Amino acid sequence: MASMIGFRPRKGLNSFLFNLMKYRHYYIILIPAIIFFLVFCYYPMYGVIIAFKNFRAIDGILGSKWVGLDNFQNLFNNPGFFSILRNTVVISLLRLMIGFPAPIILALLFNEIKHRYFLRAVQSISYLPYFMSWVVLGGIFSQILSPTTGIVNQAITLLGGKAIYFLTDKRWFVSILITTGIWQSVGWGTIIYVAVISSIDPEMYESSVIEGAGRFQQVRYITLPCLMPTIALMLIFSCSGILNAGFDQIFNMYNASVYSVSDILDTYVYRIGIQNMSYSLSTAVGLFKNIVGLAILLLVNFIVKGINEGNGIW
Amino acid sequence: MKWKKGAGEIIFDSINYTFMVLLSISMIYPFFSVLAISLSTPVEAAKLGLKLIPMEITMGAYSKVLASGFIAQAYVNTIIRTVIGTAITALACFSVAYVLSRKDLPYRSAITLFFVFTMFFSGGLIPSYLLIKSLGMMNSMLALIVPGIYSAWYIVMMRNYVSTLPVELEEAALIDGATPFYIMFRIMLPLSVPIVATVVLWSAVGHWNSWFDAMIYITDNSKQVLQVALRKIVISEELRSLIPGMDVAMVGSESFTEQTLKAATIILTIGPIVLVYPFAQKYYVKGILMGSLKG
Numbered sequence: 001m002a003s004m005i006g007f008r009p010r011k012g013l014n015s016f017l018f019n020l021m022k023y024r025h026y027y028i029i030l031i032p033a034i035i036f037f038l039v040f041c042y043y044p045m046y047g048v049i050i051a052f053k054n055f056r057a058i059d060g061i062l063g064s065k066w067v068g069l070d071n072f073q074n075l076f077n078n079p080g081f082f083s084i085l086r087n088t089v090v091i092s093l094l095r096l097m098i099g100f101p102a103p104i105i106l107a108l109l110f111n112e113i114k115h116r117y118f119l120r121a122v123q124s125i126s127y128l129p130y131f132m133s134w135v136v137l138g139g140i141f142s143q144i145l146s147p148t149t150g151i152v153n154q155a156i157t158l159l160g161g162k163a164i165y166f167l168t169d170k171r172w173f174v175s176i177l178i179t180t181g182i183w184q185s186v187g188w189g190t191i192i193y194v195a196v197i198s199s200i201d202p203e204m205y206e207s208s209v210i211e212g213a214g215r216f217q218q219v220r221y222i223t224l225p226c227l228m229p230t231i232a233l234m235l236i237f238s239c240s241g242i243l244n245a246g247f248d249q250i251f252n253m254y255n256a257s258v259y260s261v262s263d264i265l266d267t268y269v270y271r272i273g274i275q276n277m278s279y280s281l282s283t284a285v286g287l288f289k290n291i292v293g294l295a296i297l298l299l300v301n302f303i304v305k306g307i308n309e310g311n312g313i314w
Numbered sequence: 315m316k317w318k319k320g321a322g323e324i325i326f327d328s329i330n331y332t333f334m335v336l337l338s339i340s341m342i343y344p345f346f347s348v349l350a351i352s353l354s355t356p357v358e359a360a361k362l363g364l365k366l367i368p369m370e371i372t373m374g375a376y377s378k379v380l381a382s383g384f385i386a387q388a389y390v391n392t393i394i395r396t397v398i399g400t401a402i403t404a405l406a407c408f409s410v411a412y413v414l415s416r417k418d419l420p421y422r423s424a425i426t427l428f429f430v431f432t433m434f435f436s437g438g439l440i441p442s443y444l445l446i447k448s449l450g451m452m453n454s455m456l457a458l459i460v461p462g463i464y465s466a467w468y469i470v471m472m473r474n475y476v477s478t479l480p481v482e483l484e485e486a487a488l489i490d491g492a493t494p495f496y497i498m499f500r501i502m503l504p505l506s507v508p509i510v511a512t513v514v515l516w517s518a519v520g521h522w523n524s525w526f527d528a529m530i531y532i533t534d535n536s537k538q539v540l541q542v543a544l545r546k547i548v549i550s551e552e553l554r555s556l557i558p559g560m561d562v563a564m565v566g567s568e569s570f571t572e573q574t575l576k577a578a579t580i581i582l583t584i585g586p587i588v589l590v591y592p593f594a595q596k597y598y599v600k601g602i603l604m605g606s607l608k609g
Contacts, residue, residue, distance in 0.1 A: 023419060026413045029409045029410065033464050041437070045437040048437050050444075109333070122334045125338045125341050128342070131595075133524075136583055136584050140345070149573055192602070270439070273443070279444065290438065
């Protein structure tokens with residue numbers, strides 16, 4: 001390699017190689033990472049094209065026959081698909097309507113607690129459910145809600161009622177789903193709102209008190225407006241996730257008697273994909289979900305920007 | 315600011331505080347309830363109801379669960395996976411984060427974009443599943459550890475942190491002839507303990523709670539992970555086949571029932587998390603703040 005003294009790197013290939021040499025230690029560290037992302041992230045992205053093929057393991061991805069949009073047509077023609085789509089949207093919307101405001105309200109309530117140690121204790125406790133997997137929580141709730149040995153039903157029968165089959169009754173299952181889902185995530189969800197609230201300039205509150213503002217008015221005219229950009233951002237994320245209705249939770253709590261109300265896109269993808277090995281169809285559903293999700297993300301971002309004067313993701 | 319409290323405020327505060335207490339109870343009670351069941355004798359478990367503390371305590375359920383090789387083996391597998399997976403992930407992501415924090419690195423933005431792009435788009439379940447299959451990682455610990463080695467999210471978080479460390483340190487070390495490896499491990503890493511601790515905790519909890527990958531990639535029960543073991547026992551009702559001797563004990567002649575066995579398994583699974591929780595919680599919260607507020 002030519003001596004570095006007096007070496008003037010020329011444009012193009014020479015400067016590229018020069019940089020490579022000079023920073024070689026850094027690039028060496030990067031190489032495994034780049035290979036990793038190529039293999040585990042970008043290659044599966046390419047693998048999505050099996051949604052447009054009739055994939056067979058023997059033929060591999062390239063060898064499988066191209067069928068264009070046939071898989072998607074089969075999908076939409078399948079009567080079961082729309083009930084699954086409906087379940088996904090219904091559950092997501094319910095989560096959104098109830099579960100989205102919940103952490104905000106809780107954060108505001110946290111803000112009204114003046115005893116620091118009490119507040120810290122409550123907050124710490126409220127994060128605990130989020131640390132548990134839905135396998136654990138599903139197990140716990142199946143015990144608590146059990147019609148025979150569960151606490152809830154024992155209380156109900158004690159008060160003279162009849163035991164409710166919470167987890168196998170179609171009329172109850174979705175409510176239980178939403179409630180336990182919020183129970184798990186509401187504490188954790190307050191974190192970002194509490195952080196924003198704590199960064200609000202105290203002087204604003206002080207001057208409002210001088211003007212005679214009560215606590216409720218302070219919330220309405222100071223706290224909430226300051227939270228708006230964060231709320232808008234979180235709303236955009238939540239809306240774009242509308243086709244993710246909570247696979248982890250549903251998969252660990254559902255059972256055959258409630259499929260009709262709780263089978264969602266992701267559980268469907270799992271069942272026909274991994275269990276039935278209909279790889280192409282399953283990938284098609286996944287792709288459909290991602291494309292719609294992206295479209296909704298762009299749409300909601302656009303709308304929120306319009307309302308909020310530019311407070312979107314981009 | 316102090317002002318005299320009006321009646322309305324006092325009412326609001328008392329309701330708020332009461333609500334907080336009820337909320338806290340609702341978050342803790344389920345865990346205590348399961349703990350109580352796991353420690354109960356069959357007689358107690360049947361009539362425990364709303365009480366939290368059983369009159370008679372027995373460790374029968376625990377000894378039965380641990381005696382069956384299945385859970386014990388799953389525990390070992392999970393610990394191995396968590397420790398190794400977390401260590402590799404933390405080091406790998408930190409090294410990349412350090413490299414990307416060097417502002418004079420050529421093609422830095424392009425490479426960063428290359429990594430970050432994967433946070434928004436993914437191939438989906440089936441292509442990833444087929445990939446693992448074709449790599450020959452099915453039914454092995456590799457399938458659980460390798461896909462998680464590099465995470466764009468951790469890399470970005472760590473990079474942001476390292477960027478705030480003084481550049482002079484690096485420059486001085488470079489002038490003295492240190493290699494980037496040396497700088498990274500002997501200078502930057504010790505200074506980055508807070509963010510590394512955060513990532514270690516996030517990764518560890520993630521590995522411990524991880525069940526779906528083990529479920530689809532691991533077929534041998536002896537290689538299975540604790541969460542999936544728990545799932546088989548509590549949710550998919552494979553209790554009888556996995557813990558031998560169950561049929562004999564159903565009548566309650568021994569010191570456990572199906573219910574207490576399930577409860578004991580749950581407690582064993584969440585045990586380490588709950589123990590680690592008080593310290594872990596602080597870092598966990600910091601992590602999410604560092605991630606979301608920086609964007």
